[in-house]
Every structure is written in structure tokens, then in C-alpha cells.
């Protein structure tokens with residue numbers, strides 16, 4: 330059984346980006362600049378955005394964090410987005426999700442300039458992805474593709490089962506795994522809360538990508554011998570005995586499932602760190618496009 334080590338792989342990618350940024354600096358060029366907008370005080374969101382900003386520092390990018398209160402109106406947020414769209418110093422930016430209830434997420438994502446949409450959430454970029462055109466691929470699916478590629482996991486002709494149809498992970502993942510090329514050329518089944526007899530489907534899968542947020546959902550009896558397991562779940566489980574007051578766990582019953590499979594991602598240290606590395610990669614891509 331091979332552990333798909335997202336922490337190590339993301340460090341390799343960050344080292345590669347650091348080198349490219351160093352060359353940009355040596356040539357007197359502007360370095361990539363990522364901005365992140367965060368509305369409210371959600372603990373997990375603040376942690377994610379903090380990690381994104383630290384990752385920028387590590388590779389030599391500039392970064393800007395825009396913090397707005399939980400009471401921010403949709404108009405105020407849209408005004409901030411227009412400022413970032415117009416600011417020539419910013420190469421790419423993200424609006425951390427979820428947003429407070431008073432704000433229409435779809436409207437906000439549509440206001441982001443597609444050329445700066447390093448999350449790949451704008452309908453233009455999502456459509457480009459579905460049509461095999463060059464675009465910003467959403468960071469989590471992009472990170473999974475990169476992990477499969479770097480570990481040379483075969484996907485051609487395999488049956489990939491995706492669990493969860495979120496706009497951020499499941500839906501784009503189902504499109505990407507069925508695309509031409511590598512990693513891709515898979516036969517894809519997209520499952521969700523209305524899927525009947527999910528065990529019958531997952532137990533036929535060569536590759537399972539689970540993005541549900543339900544700890545321990547995927548059990549050993551749902552998995553075929555030798556399957557490849559990608560766990561995108563990140564759930565904080567309260568635990569007073571830990572210093573932070575919680576621990577992080579995935580969708581997969583790792584202890585039992587890992588005994589049956591050929592490859593598996595751990596949580597933490599699997600898909601999570603890859604997401605951040607690929608956001609950096611998209612920001613680098615945005616800088617390179619703006620330079621041309």
C-alpha cells in the first residue's frame with residue numbers, strides 16, 4: 330500500500346515555484362501577488378486563509394489579506410471585488426467560502442474577473458474547464474490530478490467513483506477524471522445524497538474520490554481490493570484532550586480501508602496541502618498571463 334503524501338508533494342511543488350520566483354526576481358520582474366478576501370470569523374476559514382498567506386511568503390509571492398466583518402453587505406463585498414479586479418498590482422484573488430447568509434455567493438463569484446479567478450469558480454472558467462480549454466482549474470481537484478500524476482497512478486479506462494457533487498470538488502472532479510489525457514480517460518460515476526445503494530457502486534470502483542465531510546463514511550466493505558482512495562474530507566472533531574480543542578479527520582475509515590487498497594491519501598497531510606500548492610500554481614499562471 331502506497332500513501333499518497335500530499336505534504337511532501339506540496340513541498341516539492343512549492344520548491345519548484347520558489348525557484349521560478351527567484352528567477353523572476355533576478356530578472357527584475359514583478360513577482361506574483363495573491364489577495365484573499367475573508368468575510369467573518371469562521372475558525373476553519375481563518376486557518377485556511379492564514380495557511381494560504383504563509384505559503385505565499387514561503388515561495389516569495391506578495392500577498393494581501395482583506396478581512397471584512399460578518400455584517401458586511403453584498404454591496405460592500407462587491408465593491409471590494411471591483412477594487413481588486415481593477416488593481417493592476419494584484420494578479421489573482423480568492424473570496425474564501427462559505428460567505429455569511431446575507432450574501433449571494435453566486436453573485437459574488439460572478440463578479441470576480443475571470444483573468445484573476447485563481448480559484449477557478451467563475452462560470453467562464455468552469456465552462457472552459459469542461460471544454461478542455463486552458464483555464465484556472467479549481468485548486469482541490471487540480472491538486473488531486475497532480476498527486477495522481479506525480480505518483481503515476483493509472484487512470485485510463487478505470488472506473489472512478491466521485492462521492493459528493495459540490496461545485497468546489499465533486500462536480501469539477503467528475504469532469505476532469507473523464508477528460509481526454511492523463512490523469513483522465515476514466516469512466517466516471519458521480520454519486521450524491523440521492524444515490525441508491527452506494528456500496529454497490531463504490532465496491533466496483535478502481536478509484537474513489539470522496540468529498541462529503543462525513544467522518545468515517547467510507548468503510549472497508551465499500552471498497553474493492555487494490556482500489557485507489559482519495560479522501561477530500563476535512564472535519565474538525567471537538568476533543569478537549571487536544572491542545573487546539575479538536576482534531577482533523579477525513580471521510581475514510583483509514584485504519585481499516587488502508588489494509589485493502591493500493592494507494593490512499595491520509596488526512597491530514599493528503600489533499601489539503603495540495604490545495605494550497607495548486608492555488609500558488611494558479612497565481613503563478615495568472616502572473617505569467619498578465620505579463621504576456
Ligand code: GUN
Nearest residue numbers: 423424425426427448468
Ligand atoms: N472554502 C473551502 N474550500 C475553498 C477553496 O478552495 N476556495 C475558497 N475560496 N473557499 C473555500
